[in-house]
Amino acid sequence: xxxxxxxxxxxxxxxxxxxxxxxxxxxxxxxxxxxxxxxxxxxxxxxxxxxxxxxxxxxxxxxxxxxxxxxxxxxxxxxxxxxxxxxxxxxxxxxxxxxxxxxxxxxxxxxxxxxxxxxxxxxxxxxxxxxxxxxxxxxxxxxxxxxxxxx
Numbered sequence: 001x002x003x004x005x006x007x008x009x010x011x012x013x014x015x016x017x018x019x020x021x022x023x024x025x026x027x028x029x030x031x032x033x034x035x036x037x038x039x040x041x042x043x044x045x046x047x048x049x050x051x052x053x054x055x056x057x058x059x060x061x062x063x064x065x066x067x068x069x070x071x072x073x074x075x076x077x078x079x080x081x082x083x084x085x086x087x088x089x090x091x092x093x094x095x096x097x098x099x100x101x102x103x104x105x106x107x108x109x110x111x112x113x114x115x116x117x118x119x120x121x122x123x124x125x126x127x128x129x130x131x132x133x134x135x136x137x138x139x140x141x142x143x144x145x146x147x148x149x150x151x
Contacts, residue, residue, distance in 0.1 A: 045081075080109055089128055126140060
């Protein structure tokens, strides 16, 4: 996996429209303030540094994942972090019947799954899956660590 600044996408490896500029972006929900890339990177690092593996729920079925599984996942996530950049994706997994171009901030790359910050009103993270010709935003959303570990 590429380290910070060594992105496969930075070299055009997977395609897509990317940008390092800030400003405002049109969004289905109206104008959205675009975050500073350094702020998004800091937020992701903060989530990694403060993540605590969850305790098993008392009514859980099956064997709980051991804390080592979560710690190994955090190591993989750290290795997958890239210098954040903007990318235009072809759709929003929350609205699969609509073609909506969204501008998101990519923060990690793990093979053909990307972790993105979506500066929509919820300001959450989402997974992006690359199909043969395009990027699509998954409906898997939440915190950076939770999204990354769910891939």
